[in-house]
Amino acid sequence: MIETSLQGSVLEILIANPPVNALGAGVRKGLERALREAILDSAVKAIVVRGTGKFFSAGADISEFDNTIPDPQLPDIINLMETSPKPVVAAIHGLAFGGGLELALGAHYRIATPIAKLGLPEVALGILPGAGGTQRLPRIVGVEAALEMIVSGAPISAAKGAEIGLIDKLAENEDLAQQATAYARTLTAPRPTGAREVTADPAVFEQFATKNARKIDGLDAPKACIEAVRAAVILPLAQGLERELAFFHELVVGQQSEALRHVFFSERMAAKIDDLPKETTPRKIAKVGIIGAGTMGGGISMNFLSAGIPVTIVDMAQEALDRGIAVICRNYEATAAKGRLTTEQVGTAMTLLTSSLDFGELADCDLIIEAVYEDMDIKKRIFARLDEIAKPGAILASNTSYLSIDDIADVTSRPGDVVGLHFFSPANIMKLVEVVRGAKTAADVLATAMDLARRIGKQPVVSGVCYGFIGNRMLLPRIDGAIDMLVEGATPQQVDRISVDLGMPMGPLQMMDLAGLDLGWHRDVSRIESVRDALCAAGRWGQKTGCGIYDYDDKRRPLPSPAAQSIIDAFREKSGIVPRAISDEEITARTLYVMVNEGAKILEEGITQRASDIDVVWLNGYAWPRHTGGPMYWAEHLVGLEAVVQNLNAYSRSMGESFSLSPLLVRAATNRTSFEDARGKLGAGS
Known part of the structure; x- marks a missing residue:
């Protein structure tokens, strides 16, 4: 996991723990041994630490957080590096995230490729940087820049890092290793980060909290991050590190961090399809066709264009095409104005877009997505026509929100090529894509859809066929309950x-x-x-x-x-309805618990693979608060399934004769077990 190479008087220490060079126990042991040997070796005058493969290091092994983290601890490794009597250089490429960036902060100097990404995203896991990040980063870049990076968790480029003083030298070409070694040879003395002083107006912390109140309200980790950075200003390094570690230990066992770690693993688990043969190879997608230049069609097109995939968009009227393309242009211009894309990137994306009134222009597309009005007759006519036009092996997808993919596929001679790709509005921004697997959808079509969704930056979740799939099916009883209670008083x-208070x-x-x-x-x-x-x-x-x-x-x-x-x-x-007082408890049952009940039905019917997939849908498609883990996790871990069932029973009469409790939910509540255990599938994704 750790390799070393002596380049004259400079020792290279290489982190070799693919795929992301996570700083697990084995890596930490190897780093400690290599650093100690380098410090004692009189032939070594300077040390370079860098990663192999695509990354410097993406940070800690998060799976360790649920248990006692084995020694040596990362803060001890970083302290050893910082106190080295020989200059230590961190050579960064790819990513330096979390513990990876904290490791680099412990080095005396940092060199990086301009496009490398640097970040401390721990706040997204409900924790804070626990290996000195909140203490060392302010000493290097100042309090305001440090607060922004740590509390938001958003990464910056190494080029930006050089502007704020985080990076000492930018590599001029791809040969980072050679330049890092050459740079190390020019250094004559260490420069411990912890020896630097940092000052700030005390008011800056309150001002920052006020400015970001909407983003951090109700969240434990961002507030702890602010207090930890404050400690960097008022305390010596050693005491500040103690304060940071105390915050870390308090947060990591808290409900919010546990829920957010559930989210982290659930989003990765959602990409796995349990019954997909391992040898399945995705089809090649080099060109995409979109039918419909409306809001959804335009937004869907942007995802592929931004990923460098050519798109042909087809509509029935030139006016609709012109309007749709104008919207795409405005959206790109707005993104560029916010600094998220360059003018050159926007220009490149638009050169990949072709528009046409002729369906025949879709004949050479590898994937064709229908994104028209939600009407089954219209969709069937389109797919019957696509069956005649599309080349053999082309994937035919519908962006339907509710309708049966199986019924749509049945009008074609190739139902195995048909799949649902349900994007969420605005499609160029929202991360979720429900990949709807029809009864006859081929394995390689499903694999391609999942792979392509990730390629364009989306979070895919597999759903079976039912009205509304996962998200919208759960939404229906929520909306019905909300409207009914308006009429009832x-x-x-x-x-x-009730929903806003939840987050x-x-x-x-x-x-x-x-x-x-x-x-x-x-x-x-x-x-x-x-x-x-x-x-x-x-x-x-x-x-x-x-x-x-x-x-x-x-x-x-x-x-x-x-x-x-x-x-x-x-x-x-x-309607002859007498208004009555309605309690918060009833509103909770009829707008939130009903969703959990419907989710349990979806799970038991096999529409979704695992309870955590339902959480991923609602987290990424409907803005369910991430710090509660998603509706199924929230019900199981934060509310309690017994309480959910009791409350649904209490208000079942108000919900009418059509309401029924999920047998799976009742079974899980009665046996005081998880959804997965009650279903007989232990630990799948939860």
Whole structure:
């Protein structure tokens, strides 16, 4: 795991622990031995530490966090490096994340390739850098830059690192090893990071917390990060390190960190398909076709263009094509204005885009994604036509949100080539893709879809075929409960507050206004069968009309609506419903616990592979708060399945005759076990 190579008077210490050079116990032991030997060897005048393969080091072995971490500890290795009487250089390429960057901070000097990424992402796991990151980084780059990196967890480029003083020298070409060795030969003395002093106006910490209040509210780790950086200013290094470590130990056993580590492993587990033959080889995707230049079609196109994959987008009208391409251009320009893409990158992406009114232009595409209106007849006509046009071996995909992939595949002569690729809006931003596996979807088609989703930066999750798949199927009882309780006497603010208090950006009613109350509406203003019909008939379609369940100001902020309440009251009176007081407990059961119940049904039916896949869907597609682990983890570990069942039983009458408890949920609650154990599949992904 550790290799050494003497280059004249410079000893190279190489971290060789593929694929990411994680700093597990074996690596730490090897590093300690190599450093001690180098310090004692009179022939060695300087030391270079670098990684083999693609990375310097992506950080700690996170699997160690659930147990006692074996010695030597990473802080001890870094202290040994920092106190070396011989200059130590960290040579960084690829990634230096978490413990990897902390290791580099313990070196006396840092050289890096300009495009290397540097970051301390521990906050995403509900912890803080526990090997000196909060103490050494402020001493190198100053308090404000350190707070930004540590609290956000966002990486920066080595070029940016050079600007703020984190990187001492940028490598001029690809030969980092040679340049690092040459650089080390020029150094005559060590430069311990811990010996540096850092000062800051005490007010900077409160100002930073206030500025980022919305991002860090309710989260333990960001607040601890701020306090740890404060310790770097007011305490000597040794005491600051003790304070940092105390925060780390407190956080790592906390509920939020445990939930976030569940998320970390679940997102990786979701990529694994249990019954896919190991020898399955994905098909080559060199060109993609998109049918439909609307919001979804344009957003989906951007994902492939940004990944360097040519796209042909087809629509029925030139006006629709022009409008769709204009939206793509504006989206790219907005991204470039925020500094996330360069003008050159935008230009390159747009050169890969072709538009056409001719379906025949899709004939040479390796993947064709239909992204038109959610109507089965329309989709069937499109796929029947694609069956005639698409080349043999082309994958035919639908972006349907609810409809049966099997029914769509049946109109083709090649159902094995058909798969669902359900992107979430806005498709160029949202990470989730539900990969819907039809009854006849070929193994290599499924493997290709999963591989391609990751290639374009998405988080794929496999779903079987059912109405709404995983996410939207769970959403339906949540929406039904929210609307029903409006009629029964709850206010919109009451209903939405329960979800917002949990950590969601908005409640179910605000979400309906955002999506559009008119989605799926029959458009007959005289046909009022639900309070949603009544609101739509009055022109209250949500944010796009400035009013829905709420009224909206010019900044789209929701406001209580007397007009909407009058419509709700009138519908209630016409329906003969007597309003009643509705408790927070009932709202929780009918908007949150019902989702868990539906998720358990999905799991037992085999629509999803594992409970944690459901969590991944809701975390990445519906903004479920990550620090609670996802709805299934939240119910199992933070609420308790017994409490979920008890509350659902208590309010089952209000939910009508169509409501039924999931047998799997009841079994897990009764036996006080996990969803996976109750299903008879121990530990799969949870």
